[in-house]
Amino acid sequence: MAQDVSFNVHNNNGDPVRVDAWRFGDPDNGLKVHLQAGVHADEIAGMLVLHLLMQRLAGAESAGRLNGSVTVVPQANPLGIGQFRQGRILGRFHEATGQNFNRAFDQSAALGRCATNVQAWQRKLVELAAPADVMLDLHTDDEALPYLYLHRSFWPRGRALATAMKMDVAIIWDEGGEGSFEETVIAPWLRAGDTAGRMAATLELRGQGDVADHLAGQDAAGLYAWLCDQGVVDEKPVVDDWPVEAMEMGHMETILAPCPGVLVFERELGEWVEEGQRFARIVRRPGDPSSEVVLQAEQAGRMLTRHRDRLVPQGMVVAKFTGRRLSRHWTGGLLDPN
Incomplete structure (x- = not known):
């Protein structure tokens, strides 16, 4: 018992x-x-x-x-x-x-x-x-x-x-x-x-x-x-x-939203993405095609996580990718400092 x-x-x-x-x-x-x-x-x-x-x-x-x-x-x-x-x-x-x-x-x-x-x-x-x-x-x-x-x-x-x-x-x-x-x-x-x-x-x-x-x-x-x-x-x-x-952990790539808007993923979880390849876009002003901001992979790797909500503020974590080298954004500490 x-x-x-x-x-x-x-x-x-x-x-x-x-x-x-x-x-x-x-x-x-x-x-x-x-x-x-x-x-x-x-x-x-x-x-x-x-x-x-x-x-x-x-x-x-x-x-x-x-x-x-x-x-x-x-x-x-x-x-x-x-x-x-x-x-x-x-x-x-x-x-x-x-x-x-x-x-x-x-x-x-x-x-x-x-x-x-x-x-x-x-x-x-x-x-x-x-x-x-x-x-x-x-x-x-x-x-x-x-x-x-x-x-x-x-x-x-x-x-x-x-x-x-x-x-x-x-x-x-x-x-x-x-x-x-x-x-x-x-x-x-x-x-x-x-x-x-x-x-x-x-x-x-x-x-x-x-x-x-x-x-x-x-x-x-x-x-x-x-x-x-x-x-x-x-x-x-x-x-x-x-x-x-x-x-x-230092090889993980965390991609932040450069602007607010409607988040549209073009790749699925687990998919391999090459360096520089687009994986999502943010529509800043729906109705204005020129407002779309393309998000690209920092290095080759798999999409491990992605943001659940599809309307994002600037600075929100959009996705995390595995990587083969130290991320240029890596400063130490936790994967999610906040």
Whole structure:
């Protein structure tokens, strides 16, 4: 029977809200795994994945096949879940303070006394995950191929995870500096030089609209197979071979909208685009053919992500591409600094 390890925080009105969390297995015997979804609140796909995975973990636990423990937080952010405006959830940022929900976890974890409800929530979430040997944070992009995001310390070991999850690309990073949840959890490991037998990664489960039983079932099966492969579940893993492209984060090309307007993609996700080839256009003033602005690839690569909305402001991320050389725009840090 899974142990309830939920905790309460306070929302913007000061009312208590609950972060549901369950622990399967014995944390004193074997690998300790922490799985969570929805840190940004509007990234829904992972919530359904963990909802389905929990049913499989419950079966494994009742059959005595768990070696170690798996803590699951299927909806990690009750503060963001309550931020609906005109029928749409405002997930990435805390409405009252403007803070990105997945930034400054390190600062919140170090505070003796939290000044905001976001800080209190962040600290409690870090405390729940801190004992883990393995942490997987489930996210989604706007529209995207499935991809993995992980520190260099965990590559190439992370290839097994990407293969189990049928992820097309693994983006390898070296430095962050913004205090994301993943950075904060692994910081003590890196300081101690103790990454053997450990793993942490952010899993981007396609796009925000990709919430469906067949996709969630595939992803839950992939996570379960990987847990079997890691020895957490005493079953033979069933993992098909899958080609995974390892990509240095500095080689990723992020294309921003040079102007506002109607965004029209001329290439699909996953398509290969040559350097200089057009992949989209922005119609600045509908009705005026001369107002169309063509967007071209900075270098040859695959379209990994693209903007979900088709009316864009200037400066918005339009698309991200894999690349074969260091991007001329690369300045270090996170893939998405904001």
